[in-house]
Amino acid sequence: MNTAHPTRTATLKFLADLSEPLVYVPSKGGGDKTEHVGNFRNQQVPVLDARTDLIKPSLDREGFLLVPHASAVSDFYDDDVLRHTYHDELKVLVSRITGARRVEIFDDTRRSTSLERQRQTGIREPANIVHNDYTAQSGPKRLTDWLKSTGTDRASLPQGRFAIINAWRPIRNPVYDQPLIFCDATSIESCDLIAMERRADERVGAVQAALYNPQQRWYFYPTMQPDEVLLFKTYDSAEDGRARFTPHSSFRDPLAPANMPARESIESRCLVFF
Ligand code: OGA
Numbered sequence: 001m002n003t004a005h006p007t008r009t010a011t012l013k014f015l016a017d018l019s020e021p022l023v024y025v026p027s028k029g030g031g032d033k034t035e036h037v038g039n040f041r042n043q044q045v046p047v048l049d050a051r052t053d054l055i056k057p058s059l060d061r062e063g064f065l066l067v068p069h070a071s072a073v074s075d076f077y078d079d080d081v082l083r084h085t086y087h088d089e090l091k092v093l094v095s096r097i098t099g100a101r102r103v104e105i106f107d108d109t110r111r112s113t114s115l116e117r118q119r120q121t122g123i124r125e126p127a128n129i130v131h132n133d134y135t136a137q138s139g140p141k142r143l144t145d146w147l148k149s150t151g152t153d154r155a156s157l158p159q160g161r162f163a164i165i166n167a168w169r170p171i172r173n174p175v176y177d178q179p180l181i182f183c184d185a186t187s188i189e190s191c192d193l194i195a196m197e198r199r200a201d202e203r204v205g206a207v208q209a210a211l212y213n214p215q216q217r218w219y220f221y222p223t224m225q226p227d228e229v230l231l232f233k234t235y236d237s238a239e240d241g242r243a244r245f246t247p248h249s250s251f252r253d254p255l256a257p258a259n260m261p262a263r264e265s266i267e268s269r270c271l272v273f274f
């Protein structure tokens with residue numbers, strides 16, 4: 001039973017229709033502005049508080065989950081530290097939460113809501129359209145690309161289910177505004193999700209954009225802390241009814257306190273083998 005009451009309204013950018021070709025153009029970072037190609041429109045959605053709601057979200061049902069996680073890392077801008085410390089921490093965490101037999105991290109993306117920080121550090125801005133990072137085809141393709149680039153033999157990895165899970169955490173400050181917002185995967189119809197080419201310089205892939213549907217339930221975690229990690233599933237090879245895709249975006253919180261430090265975050269993408 002879901003007894004939660006919406007706590008605020010978010011304005012999210014959805015696909016309006018399929019009248020235009022769709023291209024997702026990721027920013028390179030450093031304050032460049034990119035425009036995605038497609039016909040989008042803003043839509044207000046009621047937002048539930050995942051901390052107080054009676055549901056206890058899970059990766060396999062709702063598609064997302066917040067876990068307490070203190071990291072030994074103090075500088076999330078040091079790639080060597082990420083490789084030698086943070087990735088090992090995430091492997092332990094994601095294996096423990098999911099029961100996976102093997103976890104590999106293949107991407108770290110830092111973002112800030114502050115244009116000045118984006119320019120100073122070369123990092124990216126928050127996501128501004130509702131999307132899921134992979135499609136049923138681009139998830140396995142990302143694995144194939146990773147196998148090739150690392151010279152890994154698929155046969156050397158566990159042969160069961162395969163998933164891609166993002167591990168998102170605030171760095172430097174708690175999140176006062178522009179938090180992540182998730183669509184409960186049980187409230188999404190497969191026809192709400194539309195494949196969209198993702199065109200970056202280094203790789204052409206595909207994400208999914210979303211059409212609005214009033215049945216969708218949207219959740220966020222207020223004031224996320226640097227010792228908390230949000231895990232969310234962006235691909236699952238299993239087609240047995242569990243969550244496969246978790247549409248998400250960031251949003252401007254109308255109740256955010258003024259003059260607080262910018263949101264800064266790192267999201268690490270994990271290949272998860274069962
Ligand atoms: C992600 C994502 C957007 C943001 O982690 O996949 O879309 O604003 N993040 O942090």
Ligand code: FE
Pocket residue numbers: 127131132133248
């Ligand atoms: Fe994303």
